[in-house]
Amino acid sequence: MDNLGLQVERVTKRFGSGDTEVVAVRDVSLVVNPGEVVLIMGPSGSGKTTLLLMLGALLKPTEGSITLDGLELSAMSERKLPDVRLRHFGFIFQDFNLLSALNVLDNVAFPAELTGVSRRTAREKATAVLTELGLGHRLRFPPDKLSGGEKQRVAIARALINDPTLILADEPTANLDSSHGHETMRLLREITQKRSRSVVIVSHDARIKDIADRVLWLEDGQFMKAIEMATDPICGMAVEREGAVAGVREGETYYFCAKGCRDEFLAS
Amino acid sequence: MFRLAVSNLAQNKARLLISVGGTGLALTLVLFFGAVFTGATGRLTVYIDRAGADVWVSQAGVRTMHMSASALPATATGEVKAVPGVEEAVPILYAEDMLEAGGNQFVVYVFGVPADAPMGGPWRIADGSAVIRPGETIIDHAIAARAGVSVGDRITVLGQEMKVVGLTSGASSLVSSVTFVTMDDFARVRGGGSVISFVLVKVAPGESPGAVAARIARDVDGVTVQTRGEFATQERKLINDMSADLINIMNTAGYLTGLAVVVLTVYIATIARRKEYGVLKAIGVRNRRLYQVVVLQALMSVATGFVAGLGLTLLLTIVIPQFDELLVLSLSAGAVLRVAAISTVLAGVAALLPARQIAGLEPVAIIRRR
Numbered sequence: 314m315d316n317l318g319l320q321v322e323r324v325t326k327r328f329g330s331g332d333t334e335v336v337a338v339r340d341v342s343l344v345v346n347p348g349e350v351v352l353i354m355g356p357s358g359s360g361k362t363t364l365l366l367m368l369g370a371l372l373k374p375t376e377g378s379i380t381l382d383g384l385e386l387s388a389m390s391e392r393k394l395p396d397v398r399l400r401h402f403g404f405i406f407q408d409f410n411l412l413s414a415l416n417v418l419d420n421v422a423f424p425a426e427l428t429g430v431s432r433r434t435a436r437e438k439a440t441a442v443l444t445e446l447g448l449g450h451r452l453r454f455p456p457d458k459l460s461g462g463e464k465q466r467v468a469i470a471r472a473l474i475n476d477p478t479l480i481l482a483d484e485p486t487a488n489l490d491s492s493h494g495h496e497t498m499r500l501l502r503e504i505t506q507k508r509s510r511s512v513v514i515v516s517h518d519a520r521i522k523d524i525a526d527r528v529l530w531l532e533d534g535q536f537m538k539a540i541e542m543a544t545d546p547i548c549g550m551a552v553e554r555e556g557a558v559a560g561v562r563e564g565e566t567y568y569f570c571a572k573g574c575r576d577e578f579l580a581s
Numbered sequence: 582m583f584r585l586a587v588s589n590l591a592q593n594k595a596r597l598l599i600s601v602g603g604t605g606l607a608l609t610l611v612l613f614f615g616a617v618f619t620g621a622t623g624r625l626t627v628y629i630d631r632a633g634a635d636v637w638v639s640q641a642g643v644r645t646m647h648m649s650a651s652a653l654p655a656t657a658t659g660e661v662k663a664v665p666g667v668e669e670a671v672p673i674l675y676a677e678d679m680l681e682a683g684g685n686q687f688v689v690y691v692f693g694v695p696a697d698a699p700m701g702g703p704w705r706i707a708d709g710s711a712v713i714r715p716g717e718t719i720i721d722h723a724i725a726a727r728a729g730v731s732v733g734d735r736i737t738v739l740g741q742e743m744k745v746v747g748l749t750s751g752a753s754s755l756v757s758s759v760t761f762v763t764m765d766d767f768a769r770v771r772g773g774g775s776v777i778s779f780v781l782v783k784v785a786p787g788e789s790p791g792a793v794a795a796r797i798a799r800d801v802d803g804v805t806v807q808t809r810g811e812f813a814t815q816e817r818k819l820i821n822d823m824s825a826d827l828i829n830i831m832n833t834a835g836y837l838t839g840l841a842v843v844v845l846t847v848y849i850a851t852i853a854r855r856k857e858y859g860v861l862k863a864i865g866v867r868n869r870r871l872y873q874v875v876v877l878q879a880l881m882s883v884a885t886g887f888v889a890g891l892g893l894t895l896l897l898t899i900v901i902p903q904f905d906e907l908l909v910l911s912l913s914a915g916a917v918l919r920v921a922a923i924s925t926v927l928a929g930v931a932a933l934l935p936a937r938q939i940a941g942l943e944p945v946a947i948i949r950r951r
């Protein structure tokens with residue numbers, strides 16, 4: 314059981330050497346449990362993308378180990394990696410990166426076909442995922458006829474099609490307006506939670522904090538203290554535990570957006 | 582992968598058009614030039630093929646009409662005729678000459694044929710007479726049309742003014758034509774009356790030309806004997822050898838143009854999709870698969886270009902002869918297959934550069950763009 318999910322142990326990534334050496338990620342450890350959504354935030358250049366690339370086996374750590382469902386990625390040979398990426402990871406990018414020549418359905422079915430299933434099965438699976446994401450009416454559209462939010466949902470469908478263990482997203486909301494960005498991430502959370510899949514999101518976008526189970530702050534290649542989130546039981550808003558209004562009932566601590574909610578909660 | 586390749590190709594219509602159009606035109610150049618050459622070569626041996634002789638007798642060691650001169654004593658005709666299995670033996674005189682008509686000059690093969698000869702004379706007459714008397718000549722219809730000459734006009738053959746009494750058809754190409762005069766006129770112009778060029782032989786019914794040829798070679802001294810087929814083959818071989826360099830240069834130019842067009846368009850198409858290929862790598866597509874896409878795209882471009890080129894060439898072989906009889910075009914299946922095979926190789930070569938581009942692509946670089 315403790316093998317499942319993602320384990321990052323004391324991972325460091327250095328670029329260059331000598332005077333020009335850059336330590337992009339230093340001695341980072343992290344565990345992401347199945348079904349968990351982790352948001353990594355931090356200033357520009359703090360090493361977020363570098364860390365994400367290592368988690369996705371697109372970049373080898375200089376030191377440390379990364380294990381996914383008991384598979385040690387950091388020790389794997391280059392020849393095996395494409396298959397691992399195909400079956401165990403789903404990538405979501407800032408600028409969607411759909412294949413412009415294929416329609417929505419084929420964009421999503423494509424990774425499934427690569428795993429060797431028949432074209433028909435792949436298309437059926439793709440149709441199901443796209444419908445779940447509310448794109449059932451856009452199957453035959455070329456990507457450039459879609460809105461940004463729709464494109465990102467297609468990208469999510471593509472990331473989900475092979476039912477990967479871990480979804481990795483780098484700035485997924487950067488090209489979306491705030492309401493679409495939030496809505497899209499909420500949808501991603503809903504679907505991955507249903508399937509008990511983990512998500513790691515790297516973002517500058519503080520508005521999506523509330524869809525995460527955990528928010529980590531990366532600075533200068535290291536995690537600062539974790540920001541723990543809680544949901545206000547009255548209004549449903551996501552709040553950072555630290556500094557939030559707290560109240561204890563039956564031995565358990567609850568966090569609120571404001572005194573009003575706490576009073577209402579304790580009175581009920 | 583096939584679908585991705587097709588979709589990639591089809592997506593950018595302008596690029597597809599340039600690619601197919603460019604390759605098509607380049608391959609048309611190759612195919613068309615081949616057709617011109619095959620057509621002209623075919624016409625160069627038209628006399629050998631159509632004069633009616635089963636066996637050709639020439640001076641010992643002379644195996645072709647071009648690039649050699651055959652001289653036999655006039656008595657050879659009688660000796661040949663005496664060989665068992667020979668039904669007819671006709672002496673002819675032959676020379677390459679510049680014919681002058683209507684202020685134009687044409688390279689022609691002039692044949693001096695005895696009056697009333699059962700073979701060796703014109704085999705298809707388009708206009709006028711098939712019978713030549715002293716001071717008269719028969720030329721090909723295509724040359725007459727070019728020169729603006731018709732039956733009854735006077736032209737210069739072998740340096741003599743002669744009257745055109747008939748026009749043949751189908752005996753000309755851009756580089757050659759066939760002209761007939763009487764044997765006596767020919768002999769008088771050339772001086773030596775007792776020398777002939779070739780003896781044309783028709784074998785008796787039921788005799789094989791090969792066997793009769795062998796018999797003539799055995800019985801008659803100082804001659805080389807070839808069947809019509811052997812003689813024509815030798816002739817074509819000579820022509821091919823003579824023009825091989827030119828043909829090769831033309832073909833290479835055509836192929837290289839086609840190659841350049843395909844390389845450029847496939848390369849540009851790949852560069853334009855660099856990012857998508859990077860994403861595919863990140864998703865977990867192996868390089869080998871990405872190469873397949875590029876190779877398929879190159880192959881499909883070239884195949885479409887080839888079909889377009891073949892269509893255009895076929896159209897030209899039908900249309901052009903309507904306007905210019907001298908330009909005889911003949912597209913052989915062998916030539917088409919050869920061009921197809923070379924084009925396939927070119928597609929593979931064209932895919933190399935983009936494949937290298939893809940191999941060097943780091944998916945990381947795609948994600949970490951700014």
Ligand SMILES: Nc1ncnc2c1ncn2[C@@H]1O[C@H](COP(=O)(O)OP(=O)(O)OP(=O)(O)O)[C@@H](O)[C@H]1O
Nearest residue numbers: 328329335336337356357358359360361362363364
């Ligand atoms: N290939 C590389 N070679 C050298 N230095 C690199 C390389 N990739 C990243 N870096 C450096 O590592 C540090 C972390 O970069 P990274 O892209 O991970 O930051 P980030 O947190 O994603 O920034 P942003 O929020 O701007 O996307 C930066 O200082 C960057 O310049």
Ligand SMILES: [Mg+2]
Nearest residue numbers: 361362363483
């Ligand atoms: Mg980044």
